[in-house]
Amino acid sequence: MSSKEAQITDWFASQSKLQPADYPIGIGDDMAQINLGPDASVLVTTDMLTDGVHFDLNQTTLEQAGYKAMAVGLSDCAAMATIPIGAVASVALPRAFEAERLKELHAGLVRAGERFGCKLIGGDITSWQDQAGALAISVTVLSRPALSRPIRRCGAKPGDYICVTGSLGGAIHGRHLHFTPRVAEAIRMTQTATINSMIDISDGLSTDLWHICRQSRVGALIEARKIPLSADAEKSDDPLASALNDGEDFELLFTLGPEDYSRLLGLWNMQTAITRIGRITKTGKMQIEMPDGRITDLQPLGYDHLEK
Amino acid sequence: MSSKEAQITDWFASQSKLQPADYPIGIGDDMAQINLGPDASVLVTTDMLTDGVHFDLNQTTLEQAGYKAMAVGLSDCAAMATIPIGAVASVALPRAFEAERLKELHAGLVRAGERFGCKLIGGDITSWQDQAGALAISVTVLSRPALSRPIRRCGAKPGDYICVTGSLGGAIHGRHLHFTPRVAEAIRMTQTATINSMIDISDGLSTDLWHICRQSRVGALIEARKIPLSADAEKSDDPLASALNDGEDFELLFTLGPEDYSRLLGLWNMQTAITRIGRITKTGKMQIEMPDGRITDLQPLGYDHLEK
Numbered sequence: 001m002s003s004k005e006a007q008i009t010d011w012f013a014s015q016s017k018l019q020p021a022d023y024p025i026g027i028g029d030d031m032a033q034i035n036l037g038p039d040a041s042v043l044v045t046t047d048m049l050t051d052g053v054h055f056d057l058n059q060t061t062l063e064q065a066g067y068k069a070m071a072v073g074l075s076d077c078a079a080m081a082t083i084p085i086g087a088v089a090s091v092a093l094p095r096a097f098e099a100e101r102l103k104e105l106h107a108g109l110v111r112a113g114e115r116f117g118c119k120l121i122g123g124d125i126t127s128w129q130d131q132a133g134a135l136a137i138s139v140t141v142l143s144r145p146a147l148s149r150p151i152r153r154c155g156a157k158p159g160d161y162i163c164v165t166g167s168l169g170g171a172i173h174g175r176h177l178h179f180t181p182r183v184a185e186a187i188r189m190t191q192t193a194t195i196n197s198m199i200d201i202s203d204g205l206s207t208d209l210w211h212i213c214r215q216s217r218v219g220a221l222i223e224a225r226k227i228p229l230s231a232d233a234e235k236s237d238d239p240l241a242s243a244l245n246d247g248e249d250f251e252l253l254f255t256l257g258p259e260d261y262s263r264l265l266g267l268w269n270m271q272t273a274i275t276r277i278g279r280i281t282k283t284g285k286m287q288i289e290m291p292d293g294r295i296t297d298l299q300p301l302g303y304d305h306l307e308k
Numbered sequence: 309m310s311s312k313e314a315q316i317t318d319w320f321a322s323q324s325k326l327q328p329a330d331y332p333i334g335i336g337d338d339m340a341q342i343n344l345g346p347d348a349s350v351l352v353t354t355d356m357l358t359d360g361v362h363f364d365l366n367q368t369t370l371e372q373a374g375y376k377a378m379a380v381g382l383s384d385c386a387a388m389a390t391i392p393i394g395a396v397a398s399v400a401l402p403r404a405f406e407a408e409r410l411k412e413l414h415a416g417l418v419r420a421g422e423r424f425g426c427k428l429i430g431g432d433i434t435s436w437q438d439q440a441g442a443l444a445i446s447v448t449v450l451s452r453p454a455l456s457r458p459i460r461r462c463g464a465k466p467g468d469y470i471c472v473t474g475s476l477g478g479a480i481h482g483r484h485l486h487f488t489p490r491v492a493e494a495i496r497m498t499q500t501a502t503i504n505s506m507i508d509i510s511d512g513l514s515t516d517l518w519h520i521c522r523q524s525r526v527g528a529l530i531e532a533r534k535i536p537l538s539a540d541a542e543k544s545d546d547p548l549a550s551a552l553n554d555g556e557d558f559e560l561l562f563t564l565g566p567e568d569y570s571r572l573l574g575l576w577n578m579q580t581a582i583t584r585i586g587r588i589t590k591t592g593k594m595q596i597e598m599p600d601g602r603i604t605d606l607q608p609l610g611y612d613h614l615e616k
Contacts, residue, residue, distance in 0.1 A: 004407050005407075005433060007407075008407050008408075008410055008411075012414060012428070012431070015414070015418070016427065016429065018429065023394070023427060026427075027428075027430055027431070031430070032394070032396065032429035032430040034393055034394050034429070034450065036348040036349075036350060036393075036452060037345065037348040039345060040344040040347075041344075042342075042344060042350045042450065044394070044396055044429070044430060044448070044450060045396070045430065046396040046397070046398045046430060046431060046432050046446070046448055047398060047432045048398035048399060048432050048433075048434045048444070048446060050400050050434060050436055050437075050441070050444075052436065052437040052438050052441075053434060053435070053436065053437045054434070085342055085344075086331070086340070086342050086352070088340065088352055088353070088448060089354070090354045090355060090356035090446045090448075092358050093614075099312050099313075099316050100316075102316055103316075103319070106320060106323070119324065119326055119331060119334075120320075120324060121326065121335060121340035121352070122334070122335055122339070122352060122354060123335070124354050124355045124356050124446075125313060125316070125356075125613050125614065126357070126358060126361060126362070127361070127614065128358055128360065128361065128442075130360050130440070132438070132440035132441075133360075133440075133442065134436075134440075136356070136358075136444045136446075138354070138356060138398045138432075138446030138448075140352070140354055140396060140398075140446075140448040142342065142352060142450075144344060305433050305434050305435055306407045306433065306435065
């Protein structure tokens with residue numbers, strides 16, 4: 001296992017002992033799911049964003065920070081093709097923070113939520129005691145299943161095509177603050193095709209594909225020249241590495257059978273591009289075919305929140 | 309208005325424009341509620357706890373911090389007499405924090421949740437970039453209604469008796485780390501009586517009673533000599549002020565009609581004491597009858613997270 005974060009997450013999951021009838025999805029997916037009745041269930045995801053890591057208030061407005069904090073939760077809803085229904089936000093404020101400026105943060109949270117009908121319905125405010133305390137925002141988003149079941153990370157099958165939405169790499173140059181969570185795309189997809197597994201690309205393509213492979217117990221072979229590079233990635237010294245490992249693209253990475261792929265592409269009428277970048281294998285390892293035809297192992301080199 | 313926090317919360321509530329059919333309870337109560345179907349709804353609360361404010365890791369174990377972070381959310385479930393069903397936790401870790409020690413935090417979260425069937429079903433981990441970044445934990449608890457509707461802050465009626473569970477004051481001397489959320493008491497109460505309004509005492513009796521009065525558009529008269537003082541409050545220089553304003557008691561403050569009060573007391577067989585401390589009035593202001601018989605105005609002098 002190469003990731004400290006995955007290691008501790010696995011440990012938490014092993015401790016949780018959830019009854020699948022009440023908790024169909026627990027720790028280790030983009031959202032957890034609780035059944036509330038024969039035809040009702042709710043999904044939940046939480047994210048903690050901090051000044052200096054997920055945004056830098058020297059260069060980022062509070063409105064942008066609020067937007068991002070809500071949008072990363074909405075991206076988790078997209079990752080499972082579920083419909084956002086509401087969110088709560090809790091904040092730890094720097095000591096010198098003026099209460100009035102909470103309205104800027106609020107404006108960003110609301111702007112991200114409202115295009116998907118996700119209401120801000122509650123929250124909590126606290127202030128650091130210590131002068132050095134910086135802004136932390138935690139947003140929890142609730143969603144409900146769309147017509148299909150929530151799409152999980154663990155359903156990839158050998159032979160599946162691996163696809164991504166949009167283009168990847170270099171999000172740090174700006175896109176990470178104003179991306180559009182792929183909520184509408186995810187729901188549209190599941191209306192026309194059976195998606196076997198899905199995740200949103202937050203840590204980076206290599207690491208998020210690794211999550212799918214690990215949880216589905218499969219391997220993957222992707223083709224470097226098919227990976228859609230963003231304009232920001234193109235400008236970097238190593239565009240391929242940028243697309244593979246930068247993270248915070250908040251695009252969707254998903255797998256589906258070849259027939260479903262054909263149906264999906266045939267009926268796809270949204271602006272967001274869908275690109276096939278490889279296929280799921282039985283090998284149990286991740287590989288990449290480089291532009292020169294060489295096939296090498298692909299390491300999950302995206303972001304690990306516990307590696308320093 | 310005397311509270312900065314209430315002022316900004318009112319502003320958030322005024323912006324939220326929730327449809328009551330879908331969102332029966334929004335910003336400004338202990339939990340918000342979302343309807344998910346004809347017979348299904350979910351409630352949600354979130355709290356942010358930080359090192360130096362809600363606990364002090366120089367004196368508090370990570371296990372205790374985890375326990376408190378979950379228990380404050382469970383106390384919100386109690387405040388509305390709802391049944392906890394699951395929780396997610398997000399943390400911002402100090403840079404030098406060892407991942408292995410997350411297990412201690414986890415143990416506390418689980419210990420608080422398990423006695424009420426509240427499963428930890430997901431989370432998020434991030435680390436501060438800055439060396440000065442201290443531990444922040446945000447816990448979001450989901451619950452479902454018990455047989456009665458969720459009890460709100462806004463239902464107090466003139467003539468209601470004002471009651472509290474347990475005893476108040478001086479929680480900072482230890483009880484704030486190992487209190488029992490009054491989940492079982494709240495549900496038992498609503499099985500035998502109609503509770504008109506309820507809140508948990510987190511900011512302090514004076515401030516939390518003020519929340520009930522403000523949201524119910526009523527006044528209150530409480531009797532100083534009836535307020536149950538904790539042993540910690542007794543030891544302080546001003547036991548009454550301690551019980552009124554210290555906060556973090558996480559006891560229940562509730563109001564109900566005199567007949568319901570008699571029925572509740574007659575059938576009450578739990579160990580936790582219920583004490584009548586006053587009554588709801590039409591005056592629109594909070595008053596307190598001092599031990600010498602003098603009646604004076606009662607100010608909400610509990611904790612305000614935005615006052616410095």
